[in-house]
Amino acid sequence: MERRRSFPDVLAGGVFVLIGGAFAVGSLGYELGSPLRMGPGAFPLLVGAIVAALGLAIVIKGLIAGEVISFGPIPWRAVAAIVLAVLFFGFTVRGLGFVPTSAVTALLTTLASSRVRPLMAVAVAAGLTVAGTLIFVVGLQLRIPLWGPWLGF
Amino acid sequence: MELLDNLALGFSTALLVQNVLYCFVGVLLGTAVGVLPGIGPTATVAMLLPITFSFEPVTALIMLAGIYYGAQYGGSTTAILINLPGESSAAVTALDGHEMARQGRAGPALAAAAIGSFIAGTVATVALAVAAPPLARVALQFGPAEYFSLVLLGLIVSIALARGSTLKALAMIALGVLLGTVGQDIYTGTPRFVFDQRELYGGIDFVSVAVGMFGVAEILRNLENEQTRTAVITKVKNLWPTREDRRRIIGPILRGTGLGAALGVLPGGGHVLASFTSYAVEKRISKRRQEFGRGAIEGVAGPESANNAAAQTSFIPLLTLGLPAHPVMALMVGAFIVHGITPGPNVITEEPELFWGLIASMWIGNVLLVLLNLPLIGLWVRMLRIPYQVLFPMIILFAAIGTYSLGFNAYDVYAIVFFGVLGYILIKCGCEPAPLLLGFVLGPLVEENLRRALIISRGDASVFVTRPISAVLLALAVAALAVAVLPAIRRRREVVFTEEE
Numbered sequence: 001m002e003r004r005r006s007f008p009d010v011l012a013g014g015v016f017v018l019i020g021g022a023f024a025v026g027s028l029g030y031e032l033g034s035p036l037r038m039g040p041g042a043f044p045l046l047v048g049a050i051v052a053a054l055g056l057a058i059v060i061k062g063l064i065a066g067e068v069i070s071f072g073p074i075p076w077r078a079v080a081a082i083v084l085a086v087l088f089f090g091f092t093v094r095g096l097g098f099v100p101t102s103a104v105t106a107l108l109t110t111l112a113s114s115r116v117r118p119l120m121a122v123a124v125a126a127g128l129t130v131a132g133t134l135i136f137v138v139g140l141q142l143r144i145p146l147w148g149p150w151l152g153f
Numbered sequence: 154m155e156l157l158d159n160l161a162l163g164f165s166t167a168l169l170v171q172n173v174l175y176c177f178v179g180v181l182l183g184t185a186v187g188v189l190p191g192i193g194p195t196a197t198v199a200m201l202l203p204i205t206f207s208f209e210p211v212t213a214l215i216m217l218a219g220i221y222y223g224a225q226y227g228g229s230t231t232a233i234l235i236n237l238p239g240e241s242s243a244a245v246t247a248l249d250g251h252e253m254a255r256q257g258r259a260g261p262a263l264a265a266a267a268i269g270s271f272i273a274g275t276v277a278t279v280a281l282a283v284a285a286p287p288l289a290r291v292a293l294q295f296g297p298a299e300y301f302s303l304v305l306l307g308l309i310v311s312i313a314l315a316r317g318s319t320l321k322a323l324a325m326i327a328l329g330v331l332l333g334t335v336g337q338d339i340y341t342g343t344p345r346f347v348f349d350q351r352e353l354y355g356g357i358d359f360v361s362v363a364v365g366m367f368g369v370a371e372i373l374r375n376l377e378n379e380q381t382r383t384a385v386i387t388k389v390k391n392l393w394p395t396r397e398d399r400r401r402i403i404g405p406i407l408r409g410t411g412l413g414a415a416l417g418v419l420p421g422g423g424h425v426l427a428s429f430t431s432y433a434v435e436k437r438i439s440k441r442r443q444e445f446g447r448g449a450i451e452g453v454a455g456p457e458s459a460n461n462a463a464a465q466t467s468f469i470p471l472l473t474l475g476l477p478a479h480p481v482m483a484l485m486v487g488a489f490i491v492h493g494i495t496p497g498p499n500v501i502t503e504e505p506e507l508f509w510g511l512i513a514s515m516w517i518g519n520v521l522l523v524l525l526n527l528p529l530i531g532l533w534v535r536m537l538r539i540p541y542q543v544l545f546p547m548i549i550l551f552a553a554i555g556t557y558s559l560g561f562n563a564y565d566v567y568a569i570v571f572f573g574v575l576g577y578i579l580i581k582c583g584c585e586p587a588p589l590l591l592g593f594v595l596g597p598l599v600e601e602n603l604r605r606a607l608i609i610s611r612g613d614a615s616v617f618v619t620r621p622i623s624a625v626l627l628a629l630a631v632a633a634l635a636v637a638v639l640p641a642i643r644r645r646r647e648v649v650f651t652e653e654e
Contacts, residue, residue: 008581008582008583009582009583011578011582012321012324012578012579012582012583012584013324015575015578015579015582016324016328019328019331020327020328020331023331023334023346026345026346027345030338030343030345031341031343034612035607035612035613035614036607036608036611036612037608037612038603038604038607039341039343040338040340040341040343040345041345043334043600043603043604044331044334044345044346047327047330047331047334047596048331050327051324051327051328051331054320054323054324054327055324057320058318058320058321058324061320067318067583069582069583071581071582072377072378072581073377073378074377074581075373075376075377078372078373078376079373079574079577082369082372082373082549082570082573083570083573083574085549085553086369086549086552086553086566086567086569086570086573087566087567087570089550089553089554089557089566090553090557090563090564090566090567091563093557093563093566094561094563102550102554105549105550105553106546106549106550109545109546109549109550110542110546112372112376112545112546113376113541113542113545115542116542120542124542124543124546125546127543128546128547128550131547132550132551132554136554136558140204142554142558143561144557144558144561
């Protein structure tokens with residue numbers, strides 16, 4: 001295997017350093033305690049430091065002898081559509097109710113594919129809304145109102 | 154005979170109408186997601202977990218287990234018919250299985266896989282019934298120090314077996330453990346890393362982590378380059394293997410079963426390793442080595458038996474030690490806890506009906522799988538025609554609904570987005586998601602036992618090396634780490650994984 005500088009390695013390592021570091025710094029705000037009675041901050045500090053250290057090792061390894069991984073394209077459209085769809089669901093399900101939220105979420109999700117045609121998107125969204133309502137609300141008795149208070153019901 | 158009594162108890166539980174029904178639902182769903190590329194058992198179990206909360210515990214676990222081993226089964230169908238492994242362990246099956254399908258022998262290939270899986274499943278279920286009770290008795294002696302070392306060992310062994318960079322896998326485990334600390338501290342009740350959001354006090358739900366890392370991230374991967382699935386699906390006929398075929402598959406099935414049953418116990422990708430090893434063994438000892446890769450039925454029967462046997466025996470560490478060997482098992486640990494049962498050595502004595510019922514249900518599930526797969530193969534073939542543009546919105550929508558129904562908490566839904574994007578970035582950088590989930594589920598156990606052990610030893614950290622069982626477990630963990638890191642062994646490991654391109 002050919003080894004050299006690797007962007008994915010540096011990126012992954014960076015993510016680990018960032019999250020590990022953030023947790024480690026954050027845990028300093030909690031009581032650390034003693035080995036006999038470890039406070040709430042001790043364990044996250046320890047693990048956060050380990051994550052950051054491993055991340056640093058990955059960055060260094062990535063700069064001198066990284067793994068060759070093809071990073072590939074990023075489907076920005078899909079990322080945006082799916083992130084929006086799921087956030088929309090979490091944000092509105094209580095207010096709009098199950099049916100409108102599911103329909104919009106499904107419709108937004110179908111837009112993630114670059115090959116989608118409008119008619120098909122609507123058909124899929126409608127079908128999934130019906131299926132979801134039947135399975136989760138009718139079949140499994142999930143206690144989510146079908147139409148929410150925001151709609152004036 | 155104690156074993157027979159226990160099995161009788163198990164079957165009387167597993168044969169209850171609702172248990173057989175949900176076992177059937179489980180293996181049916183498992184087969185379906187195993188067949189469909191792009192959605193795996195982990196995401197499915199995560200999505201369905203909230204639904205099972207209202208079931209009896211034993212029924213819930215029977216169904217979840219059914220999804221897991223059903224998926225191992227279904228994965229081989231896709232591998233053979235369209236050369237796309239539905240599950241990672243079916244990758245080897247595609248080598249010779251798809252070659253057989255191209256020669257018009259898809260029927261015997263599918264039959265060999267089904268028969269092999271059934272025999273392996275039966276033998277491995279017996280192995281599970283025999284091996285689990287003594288192991289649980291040993292584990293009952295464990296104190297916090299031993300448990301800490303055991304969990305650490307489990308986490309480290311799981312990366313020694315995984316593919317890819319050891320360093321990254323270690324970092325993923327640690328990251329999982331770290332994310333598991335969000336929420337109220339178990340001893341003092343101090344809320345940690347919650348940013349004053351009351352909804353986060355209970356911590357991040359592991360269902361959100363699993364759905365994000367295995368569902369959303371996987372979908373984003375698949376949407377990178379969309380292509381219509383090349384459906385060169387041949388009509389499957391002549392299912393029954395010829396006498397020559399039957400003679401040729403007996404040996405591989407038995408060897409695969411043995412290998413799989415042994416390797417399945419190891420945490421991490423035991424079933425993947427088992428199928429790869431079985432293929433390598435069959436190829437080495439075969440008199441027809443040149444046929445491998447060109448449609449040798451041994452290359453289908455062996456690995457398929459191995460991965461199914463491993464799928465069954467990977468329940469041993471879960472049921473006796475509470476250690477999950479696979480991300481799906483990690484989710485099952487969560488299911489146990491939701492139902493108020495601590496997975497571990499106590500299950501067998503405190504919940505004998507659940508323990509033996511689950512084991513008996515696996516055998517029933519295997520019978521159902523044979524019935525489902527061979528006659529209904531046409532149905533599965535047709536399912537492969539469902540376009541991905543329909544499939545992925547369904548997964549996203551149902552994932553959102555499922556996680557929301559966990560506790561009617563919008564933060565659980567937002568967490569999917571966070572873990573989906575994080576998982577996508579990390580997977581793109583060559584990190585495996587499974588270690589993170591294992592770390593996330595086991596992290597609180599590590600912290601709890603570490604702190605408890607230190608309290609008992611009055612702050613003396615040497616307790617982990619002075620108690621003999623703990624010391625042995627830690628030594629094994631160090632050895633496993635050495636195995637994973639040492640270049641010479643690494644290279645051999647890669648050989649096993651990349652054997653036969």
